[in-house]
Amino acid sequence: MNTVKTGYVRPLDLRKGRVDLGFGAGGRAMAQLISELFLRAFANDWLARGDDGAVLPAPAAGERLVMATDAHVVSPLFFPGGDIGSLSVHGTVNDLAVMGARPLYLAASFILEEGYALADLARIVESMASAARAAGVAVVTGDTKVVEQGKGDGVFITTTGVGALPAGRDPGGARARPGDVVLVSGRIGDHGMAIMAQRESLAFDSEIVSDSAALHGLVEALYAAVPAEAVRVLRDPTRGGLATTLNEIAAQSGVGMELDEAEIPVSAQVQAACELLGLDPLYVANEGKLVVLCAPEHAGAALAALRAHPLGTEAARIGCATADPQHFVQLRTGLGGRRMVDWIAGEQLPRIC
Known part of the structure; x- marks a missing residue:
């Protein structure tokens, strides 16, 4: 996610604004969306560098890395008990957890549909940020794309997670035995x-x-x-x-x-x-x-x-x-x-x- 200064005088209208194709074009509009929405919600030092990836500290001695990824296309985007934002965090954190790992970091990729309300997008991003904070994980890198109206369904989110597997843990689907x-x-x-x-x-x-x-x-x-x-x-x-x-x-x-x-x-x-x-x-x-x-x-x-x-x-x-x-x-x-x-x-x- 890029942190380049946009030069925009007028901030994003997160109450009445809509996603437009410029938000996915790689220019100033995209930089403004990232700076004023994503970076503000997911604030951390790795993301703030604005690089194409994140250089992360190694896990503790004896631990192994675990990686998991999950795409989220739920409909409706908001439902009793959650929304696509919190779900995208929980889904990948849980994929790491059932490997026995301690979740550490997330990457997030957003596919947005042209015309989607910025107020709803901000609500999703804030929910996602809140879920990540509660889970103790940081969103350290990401990507945003915009598709034409009618060729998406509001918001799709893919999250990839990295966790640390403590020594001695090795749960797996092939390990069940009769009597378990x-x-x-x-x-x-x-x-x-x-x-x-x-x-x-x-x-x-x-x-x-x-x-x-x-x-x-x-x-x-x-x-x-x-x-x-x-x-x-x-x-x-x-x-x-x-x-x-x-x-x-x-x-x-x-x-x-x-x-x-x-x-x-x-x-x-x-x-x-x-x-x-x-x-x-x-x-x-x-x-x-x-x-x-x-x-x-x-x-x-x-x-x-x-x-x-x-x-x-x-x-x-x-x-x-x-x-x-x-x-x-x-x-x-x-x-x-x-x-x-x-x-x-x-x-x-x-x-x-």
């Missing part, structure tokens, strides 16, 4: 249903609010409570929900999964919305939930650590990994039967993250 316990940090489906309820103008006794949140504090609490080697797998069940995440892990590790339907936490509002729309909450996206596969002898301590953290108060033990050469994920239903929980087919909920 499956934990989830709270109620599933809140994010996807918050988006769909707003799109479809569904009204409930209480509003469905997205669970969008940064999970690295919850992960640190888990590692503080149990040995690092006991934490086999960490995942955030986003697109495709809990069901798809567990199928991915089962395939990577060569195990099966057996879940108990009665133990999987789902709010009454989400359950009702899913029934109304013909959806299964197991496949609905989350943006602030953690799935843990843990060695069975440490499962009690892991569950207690999750429940002691503000983001894990409703954590539950929902099943276990099994020795199954077919790598099936199965659900024990409330009626005492079993059903397959297969991979999702197609896109159940488009544009939810």
Whole structure:
């Protein structure tokens, strides 16, 4: 992001102004947008240099670098519990966190549509900056492009994150073993249903609010409570929900999964919305939930650590990994039967993250 002085006498009209093509042309208008909006919101020494990248200090001795990237195209851009700005921070911070890493830095790329209101863009950027500060990460470099009106959808954001992985931590999708316990940090489906309820103008006794949140504090609490080697797998069940995440892990590790339907936490509002729309909450996206596969002898301590953290108060033990050469994920239903929980087919909920 460039910090060149623009020479403009008149500041950006962040109340009534609109994005125009000049904001992506690389000239004075773009420099003004960056200086008066992005640099002001994300202020830090690395970004203030105005270079094409950021030279960052190395992590502590013995730590390894972890990198993750995520694109965000959610519609609508604002929803109960968040917006595309905070979501773009949480999504990439969580990708680092489930690798066991401490998130450190973010890069951000914005694709803006000509004509988009600067007031709404400023609201998104401020939300993003607030989420980054709360997560303890700095946005150290970035890029902005503008597309013609009708060829975008307001704002798209891609964030790339860098984190430090402490020695001894090595969670991964291929590390689950038969007998490992499956934990989830709270109620599933809140994010996807918050988006769909707003799109479809569904009204409930209480509003469905997205669970969008940064999970690295919850992960640190888990590692503080149990040995690092006991934490086999960490995942955030986003697109495709809990069901798809567990199928991915089962395939990577060569195990099966057996879940108990009665133990999987789902709010009454989400359950009702899913029934109304013909959806299964197991496949609905989350943006602030953690799935843990843990060695069975440490499962009690892991569950207690999750429940002691503000983001894990409703954590539950929902099943276990099994020795199954077919790598099936199965659900024990409330009626005492079993059903397959297969991979999702197609896109159940488009544009939810």
